[in-house]
């Protein structure tokens with residue numbers, strides 16, 4: 001593994017140079033990788049593995065939208081696409097990619113098919129870390145590990161098609177065969193990861209739940225809404241408020257941050273903007289820091305996991321989520337955003 005220096009701290013990272021695709025293919029040549037669930041991660045991971053020459057099958061409920069999607073994506077019923085139980089039986093590596101809540105419901109069936117030497121693969125530390133709540137306790141004679149792409153399954157697939165890789169975390173929880181590490185590394189490469197960063201199940205799930213509730217998804221919408229509302233209350237038009245809150249950030253400034261860091265983005269703005277941003281960022285940090293502390297604490301106590309289990313186990317959880325997404329979509333800010341986006345050349 002390559003040792004890289006991250007801001008003064010050395011960490012181990014698996015690179016594609018040291019573990020090329022050919023090595024992954026060799027490690028996995030006698031395995032049947034069963035991807036269970038074809039929602040968001042399922043398609044990205046299954047298609048990338050298929051294109052990488054891995055023997056991959058999909059397990060999904062028949063008569064579902066996801067089943068039809070798998071067929072449309074080229075998986076063949078009876079050959080590479082099966083009902084969940086059949087795929088569980090055929091697979092030697094079970095990639096458990098049902099939603100975290102659905103994993104609880106299906107666990108008794110999965111466990112039944114985890115015969116000695118098989119491997120159980122997750123893309124989240126959720127089920128194992130919160131096992132008192134999920135009931136997911138694997139038998140001792142199977143390998144248990146995770147590869148968690150740090151991004152959407154949609155991006156995993158898109159970046160693969162662009163010959164780029166999405167960074168993933170990986171962890172081994174249980175090594176029953178003595179081969180868990182090479183199996184998980186091979187899978188990490190095969191699903192289209194760029195680099196693999198080592199962690200453990202608990203660290204992965206705590207950081208992931210905090211991140212998505214925080215800056216990646218929850219906090220970003222919150223801070224957008226707060227600024228947009230203040231601008232609107234002070235008489236600015238929807239387009240002005242949206243451009244100054246979201247559009248400029250995603251189209252002009254975030255690409256600069258992505259390219260070369262925050263100081264680089266700042267340096268490409270006026271000295272007027274730099275003076276103000278350098279004065280104000282610490283106040284935003286200090287104002288939000290207690291909220292981030294509260295969030296992490298809730299994650300560590302298992303409250304966030306429980307909330308997710310409770311609400312996403314309800315029969316109508318999809319409709320309920322969709323209602324809340326619609327509320328966002330129908331808010332003035334995001335309706336203004338729709339019109340602003342329609343003006344981009346690629347949407348004209």
Ligand SMILES: NC(=O)c1ccc[n+]([C@@H]2O[C@H](COP(=O)([O-])OP(=O)(O)OC[C@H]3O[C@@H](n4cnc5c(N)ncnc54)[C@H](O)[C@@H]3O)[C@@H](O)[C@H]2O)c1
Pocket residue numbers: 037038039040041042060061064066096097098099100102105123124126148149150151152153154
């Ligand atoms: N979505 C992402 O991009 C992403 C990123 C990193 C990690 N993960 C992790 O990957 C795993 C899969 O997440 P996802 O977002 O792809 O899941 P998802 O919510 O898209 O659901 C995956 C599949 O589960 C099926 N499913 C849901 N409820 C079911 C039930 N009761 N019975 C049978 N099937 C059911 C759905 O039909 C779908 O095919 C999770 O552990 C998640 O935390 C997801």
Ligand SMILES: CC(C)(O)[C@@H](O)C(=O)O
Pocket residue numbers: 149150151152153208212216
């Ligand atoms: C894509 C995310 C937010 O990184 C993932 O953690 C998820 O749960 O979907």
Ligand SMILES: [Mg+2]
Pocket residue numbers: 208209212
């Ligand atoms: Mg997550």
Ligand SMILES: [Mg+2]
Pocket residue numbers: 149150151208212
């Ligand atoms: Mg994540």
